[in-house]
Amino acid sequence: MSNLNKMKSILIEKTLKLDCGKEISNFPLAYETYGNLNEKKDNAILIFHALTGDQYASGINPITKKEGWWNYAVGPGKSFDTDKFFVICANVIGGCMGSYGPGTIDPFTKKPIGTNFPVITINDMVNAQYNLLDYFKIEKLFAVAGGSMGGMQVLQFVSNFPNKARVAIPIACTASHSAQNIAFNELGRQAIMSDSNWKEGLYDEKSTNPDKGLAVARMAAHITYLSKQGLQEKFGRNLQERSDLKFGFDADFQIESYLRYQGSVFVDRFDANSYLYITRAMDYFDLTKQFNGNLSKAFKDTKTKFFVISFTSDWLYPTSENKDIVIALNAIGADVGFVEIKTDKGHDSFLLDVPDFLSTIKNYLNTTYSNINERGI
Amino acid sequence: MKEEFKIISKFIEEKSRVLDVGCGDGILMEYLSKNKVVDIRGLEISKEKVKKCLSKGLAVIEGDAENDLKQFPDLSFDYVILSQTLQAFMSPEKVIENLLRVGKKVIVTIPNFGHWKVRLDLLFKGEMPVTKNLPYQWYNTPNLHMCTIQDFYNFCNNKGINIYKTISLNGEKISNISNSNLKYKNLISELGIFLLEK
Known part of the structure; x- marks a missing residue:
């Protein structure tokens, strides 16, 4: 288990009040980083994983020995170019790759916490991960991005912290988990x-x-x-x-x-x-309801530049649900781009080698980063 | 950048909010955001062109004007641009109504079906015209509702839409269109550029 010892983790000491009403403190949040944080600390990208992902987005996952879940997108010269950007990815709370979750050993019983673990939400996950900004002393992220449940975290992050990311890329997701899902x-x-x-x-x-x-x-x-x-x-x-x-x-x-x-x-x-x-956290996710039925209000004060992406063959988080996010953003004049990528690879498209998808994100991030630096946009 | 876009960009004041409907590759959007410091959004139906725009970091959404304009609130833009696409809509009338709802001012350009070459084609050849600006055959044209500068003038007058300014473009030649020279300009213009307000 030597690899487990090498796993990076922060201990979140301060109390986090969960949506269920319970409070947690002194809990671990496991993370991994790729690339280097520059001196200005303006090149950080926080990536959120989906249901069964973990912090090992790129390269070889040291625990499973398999490729990281977003190896197509994250790495040197890739969409999230780690020669240029500092990519952070954390295991969500509730997860099982070193972050506080039902598998964490209870120090008193010496057994896994199991179903004594509190029910958590996407909001709780995002609030826990926000501590990484403090840890790395990052005033403002360049971008937040993620697909599926990762996309839900993107939406919740911008809603909770409207001026903490310049760019937000929610992919193949929804603002409100559907009955089918x-x-x-x-x-x-x-x-x-x-x-x-x-x-x-x-x-x-x-x-x-x-x-x-x-x-x-x-x-x-x-x-x-x-x-x-x-x-x-x-x-x-x-x-x-x-x-x-x-x-x-x-x-x-x-x-x-x-x-x-x-x-x-x-x-x-x-x-x-x-x-x-x-899965419970995903089911409970309803950003629209959090704002009394008006999704636009979730993004009311944000200056963040959004890029929403869906896939033609994704029937789990279909284009219509992604478009609802775009519509809500346009209703308040937010800066939003949207494209539906043509592919037959279904919802999994965001994890796979879909060249149109990968190259559009790469160009979008690189151009936007240089625009911000050169023109101060 | 083509002459048409230069004329459009002259209409637009600095620091305004602009929506480019049918923004294509985003050439006009790029020019405006660099040179006029405008806050600009685009709407484009072609996935390929949307991807090109997004690759340039432009805020463009994939969609079409007949279905997707409704998501923009009333008067949420200072200018809305519609360049050479009015004729391709199922219902140009409704699109114009929506453009005028969303924008305080609307810039519409139309390929002029009243141009003399078009008239001659029909008169002498008895065939639907195929020209540089209108390169399609009758059976594969996306242009469902061709009109002339005169037609569009009449349309605006009937609808009570104010025409602030009309520019004629014939090759590289730019001139103003007014009530007095309308008949003539309708004969020699390849393109009409209208600045409208409700």
Whole structure:
């Protein structure tokens, strides 16, 4: 576990009042950084991860030994160019990669906190991460960015701290989690909670975990991240290492085998209780309701420059929901750009090699950064 | 930058708020934000062009004027620009109404179907005109509602829209259009540039 010791983390001493009413203090927030903070401290970008992400956005994740979740976008010469920008990414509270979450060991019981962990929200996650600005003594971030739940955090961040980021890039997200998305999350949670190893969330990580439930949750969710066309083109009705149907319930089809594999590798790196807590936080996210039904009010005082991005084949966070954010911003004359990127890769597009998407962000950030420096815009 | 954009930018006062509807590659937007220090937004239907604009850091949203103008509040811009796209809308009348709702002043440019070459094509060849500014065949043209400078004049008068200024562009030649020379300018102008107010 030497890698765990190398994990960077800040201890947040001051009290954070959570939306549920409880208060937390002296809790860890694990983070990673890429690139260098310049002398003026004006080149920092805070990236927010999605449901199953972590702080290891770029390069090789030292824990899983796999590529960071946003390796296509973050790195030298990439969209978030770490030769130029200082990229910070933290594991959200409720997560399972070193930040305070249900897997954190309770110092008194010496067991994981489990479902005694308070229910957290996107707002709580963002407020916890704000401490990173103090830690790095950054007066104002150049940008905040993220896709899916990361995009929700972008919206909440700008709403909470209207003048702490010059640029905000919410990608493939929503200002208000839809009934369909709550439904899919509930399906995942029920899969976990139906696993007899879940034990009301008080399982001990060292022995038996609700792996089967978590794997099913992941399989179901994974389908929602892809498009029908993408699935059809990649798998069709292809059979898995066999020439005929076997008239049984093994994985006859490649798509079945693929989903089973996705489920099995997921349980090695993710905690079932974290999955419950984070999906709950997404379900509770309704920025429109936070402002009494008027989303524009969430951004009333902001000077932040927004760039909203959606994908044609994303049916989980469809263009219409992303456009609602644009409409709310235009209603108050905010500085907003918007494009829907054409791709058949579904909601997952923001994590994948989608050249149009990656190059547009890169150019947008680089031009905006030099405009700010040269023209003081 | 093309002559048309130079004329448009002369209409626009410094430090104003501008919306460029159908902003294309954002050439006019870039020019205005660099030289006139304006706060400028763009609306563009082509994904490729929107990506180009965003790559330049311009605040452009993908959308079309017939559906997406409604999200902008009343009189939220000092100027709204519509360059050579009025003829491509399903309902130009409604688009103009919306432009005048959103902008305090509206700049509209129209390719003039009253130009003598167009008239001659129809008169002598008996064919729908195909010109430098209107390079399409009748069966593939995006231009659903062609009009002449005279037509647009009449339209504004009937609707009670104030025409502040009209400029004729014929090649590189720029001239003013007034009531007295309208018939003539309608014959020789390739482009009409109108500054309107409700």
